[in-house]
Amino acid sequence: MELITPEYGLFVWQVVVLIILIFLLTKFAWKPVMKAVGEREDSINDALASAEKAKEEMANLKADNEKMLQQARAERDEMLKEAQEMKKSIIAEATEDANEKAERILEKAQTTIQSEKKIALAEIKSQVAELSVQIAESVVKKQLDDKKEQMNLVDKMLEDVKLN
Amino acid sequence: MHEIFELILSQLFMATHKSSKITVALLLILVLNSFSSFAQIDTEEVIDQSFNPTEMIMHHISDSHGWHFFGEGEDSFTLPLPVILWTDKGLTGFMSSEFHHDVEGEYVVESNGQNFVNYHEKIYVLNEGEEALEFDEETHAALNANRPFDISVTKNVASMLVSVLLMFVLFIGLARHYKKSKAAPKGFKNILETLVIFVRDEIARPQIGEKKFMKFMPFLLTVFFFIWISNLMGLLPGAANVTGNISITIALGLFTLALILVNGNKDYWQHVFWMPGIPTFVKPILAVVEILGVFIKPIALMIRLFANITAGHIIILSLIGLIFILETAGVAFISVPFALFITVLELLVAFLQAFIFTMLSALFIGMAVQEHEHH
Numbered sequence: 001m002e003l004i005t006p007e008y009g010l011f012v013w014q015v016v017v018l019i020i021l022i023f024l025l026t027k028f029a030w031k032p033v034m035k036a037v038g039e040r041e042d043s044i045n046d047a048l049a050s051a052e053k054a055k056e057e058m059a060n061l062k063a064d065n066e067k068m069l070q071q072a073r074a075e076r077d078e079m080l081k082e083a084q085e086m087k088k089s090i091i092a093e094a095t096e097d098a099n100e101k102a103e104r105i106l107e108k109a110q111t112t113i114q115s116e117k118k119i120a121l122a123e124i125k126s127q128v129a130e131l132s133v134q135i136a137e138s139v140v141k142k143q144l145d146d147k148k149e150q151m152n153l154v155d156k157m158l159e160d161v162k163l164n
Numbered sequence: 165m166h167e168i169f170e171l172i173l174s175q176l177f178m179a180t181h182k183s184s185k186i187t188v189a190l191l192l193i194l195v196l197n198s199f200s201s202f203a204q205i206d207t208e209e210v211i212d213q214s215f216n217p218t219e220m221i222m223h224h225i226s227d228s229h230g231w232h233f234f235g236e237g238e239d240s241f242t243l244p245l246p247v248i249l250w251t252d253k254g255l256t257g258f259m260s261s262e263f264h265h266d267v268e269g270e271y272v273v274e275s276n277g278q279n280f281v282n283y284h285e286k287i288y289v290l291n292e293g294e295e296a297l298e299f300d301e302e303t304h305a306a307l308n309a310n311r312p313f314d315i316s317v318t319k320n321v322a323s324m325l326v327s328v329l330l331m332f333v334l335f336i337g338l339a340r341h342y343k344k345s346k347a348a349p350k351g352f353k354n355i356l357e358t359l360v361i362f363v364r365d366e367i368a369r370p371q372i373g374e375k376k377f378m379k380f381m382p383f384l385l386t387v388f389f390f391i392w393i394s395n396l397m398g399l400l401p402g403a404a405n406v407t408g409n410i411s412i413t414i415a416l417g418l419f420t421l422a423l424i425l426v427n428g429n430k431d432y433w434q435h436v437f438w439m440p441g442i443p444t445f446v447k448p449i450l451a452v453v454e455i456l457g458v459f460i461k462p463i464a465l466m467i468r469l470f471a472n473i474t475a476g477h478i479i480i481l482s483l484i485g486l487i488f489i490l491e492t493a494g495v496a497f498i499s500v501p502f503a504l505f506i507t508v509l510e511l512l513v514a515f516l517q518a519f520i521f522t523m524l525s526a527l528f529i530g531m532a533v534q535e536h537e538h539h
Contacts, residue, residue, distance in 0.1 A: 002226065002284075003474065006411040009314040010227060013321045014415035021328050021390065026382035029335035033360055034381060036342035043346075 132161075217485040225405045225477050227320045228285045229260035233402045237265055245322055250313035251278060251289050260316070269297035287314050320412065323404035327393045335389070363388050363522065371526035376533050380526065383423060387416060388522040395473060395514030399507060407517070408473035410466070417466030420525040424458070428532035435536075461528050465521055472517050476510040 139153050231243035244261035256276035263271050269283035272295065279290040281297045288297060288309035298307040317325075338356050341349045349357055368377040368384050394406040406412055434440065436454040438447055483503040487495045 002222070004410050004470075006414055007227065007314070007409075008411075009316060010318060010320055010409065010411035011415050012315060013317075014324065014412045015418070017321075017324055017328060018386070018390070018415065018419060021331065022382055022386045025331065025335055025386055029332075029339045030360075030382045030385050032339040032342055033335065033357070034364070034378070036339075036346065037357065037361060037364075040346060040348065 128161075132157075215485075215488045217482065217489055220485060220488075221478055221481045224481050225408055225474055226285060227318045227404070227409060227411075229263070229282060229287070229316055229318055230265075231319045231322055231402075231404070240265060243322075245317045245319065247280075247287060247316040248314075249280070249287060249289070250315060251276070252312075253278060257316075269299060272296065281309070286311060287316070319404040320406050320409055323397060323406050324394065324412070327390060327397055327406070330393055331386075331389055359389075360385060367519070367523050367526050371523065372530040372533065373535075377526075379427075380423065380529055383419065384522050384526055387419070387525065388518050391416070391469065391521055392515060392518035395518060396511070398473060398477070399510055399514065405474065405477055407469055408477055410470050413466035413470040416469070416521070417462035420465060420528060421459070421462040423525075423529055424461075424532045427529065429535075431534070431536045432532045461524075465524055469517055469521050472513060476506065476513055479506050480510070 135157055229247055230245055233241045235241050244259045247260050248257040258275050262273045263282045267282050267284055269281040273280045281288050288306050289312045290309045294308045297309055338353050341353055363385050391407055397403050398405050437451050439450045480503050483499045486499050
């Protein structure tokens with residue numbers, strides 16, 4: 001019975017001591033400890049989260065880089081292609097131009113030749129006429145002496161003219 | 165004798181379960197008591213020298229004025245503790261050593277004009293003019309004296325104060341660490357921090373809930389470490405049996421009850437007095453059961469702690485006591501390993517009981533502050 005009979009004095013001591021203990025430990029131990037432990041856990045969680053974020057950002061950056069590189073490559077290819085085409089078109093244009101010009105020059109030369117020829121022919125004609133006149137003059141000079149000779153000369157001259 | 169001894173041993177082998185442990189303790193007390201009564205009958209003339217195991221065990225597990233370490237009578241080594249008494253004539257006090265180790269009510273101490281005696285570690289104040297205590301052995305009542313309100317620093321109080329001091333040193337030391345650095349502490353402080361986190365994450369958080377557990381952390385932490393340290397201190401030779409004392413566990417249980425009563429929300433009281441969702445005629449019956457339950461919960465807490473710790477002490481003391489009962493040193497070869505085994509088991513029980521007390525306190529508080537989903 002003695003074992004399970006409460007002693008009031010001891011009970012009072014325990015209550016008083018426990019209240020003081022809870023009060024003092026809360027103020028000087030539990031609050032700082034819980035705060036520090038909580039803060040540490042938060043900072044660890046934050047660090048983990050930010051590491052994860054950094055990793056994600058890194059991956060994003062990498063993907064962006066890859067994309068940009070690809071884009072650059074594509075652009076370069078396009079530029080090369082364009083340049084190639086331009087070169088081709090320039091060459092083609094130039095060739096066409098040159099051909100055209102050459103044709104025009106040829107045409108011009110042709111017309112010049114034609115006109116020159118006409119002028120030459122006209123000159124020849126006028127010289128021939130002059131020559132004929134001179135021949136005729138000399139023939140006329142000789143013919144006055146011999147009728148037979150006269151005819152020969154005319155024939156001979158005509159023959160020359162025909163040859164011409 | 166042999167048969168009884170074998171019975172004790174066989175019972176001990178079965179003592180793996182908690183309840184059977186308490187049974188064993190009670191059985192041992194009964195058995196040893198019968199030994200002592202035999203001894204008293206057989207050798208009446210040497211009754212003072214004969215070994216009384218019940219007395220020995222009760223001496224070890226009960227509270228006392230003065231902290232006895234070893235020795236007998238006047239030669240014993242006892243730390244005197246202050247006796248503080250509140251009598252009709254007011255507060256008075258003296259050191260327990262003034263009784264000169266007398267616990268039979270023979271040595272009278274005078275203080276504040278009153279006469280005091282120590283009868284079986286209970287202080288009696290003698291009535292006016294009385295010089296010696298007269299005690300009725302039949303009714304166990306003092307005839308010419310009464311008990312003052314005894315707020316002495318007894319062995320248990322002193323041991324409790326040592327536990328408190330130890331807790332201050334340990335945990336204020338831990339708190340100081342964080343002032344210096346934010347990093348996790350090393351060594352022993354790390355163990356303490358792990359235990360604090362254990363109480364938070366394994367006891368408070370799951371039982372009370374994420375929203376409200378922080379409010380109850382100081383109480384749970386204090387109670388957990390107080391019980392555990394006191395339990396461990398109680399296993400030291402010569403130490404007091406603080407947590408195995410019913411007055412202490414009543415106080416601890418009342419703290420839990422007070423927290424439940426103060427923090428119980430509307431839902432909780434509704435579930436106690438007028439349980440929703442059941443037929444009306446059952447409600448009053450259930451209310452009676454629930455109201456009883458409010459008080460039975462902390463009572464169960466205090467009895468569990470008291471009984472487990474006391475039972476452990478009784479078993480160890482009984483096993484050692486066997487050597488002296490049988491008066492054969494040879495018994496020590498069986499008793500001592502057994503006592504050692506039980507002591508190691510008690511180390512586990514010391515933690516387990518602190519854990520269970522805190523766990524169930526948290527559970528009951530959690531039930532009182534829980535937000536019910538309305539259906």
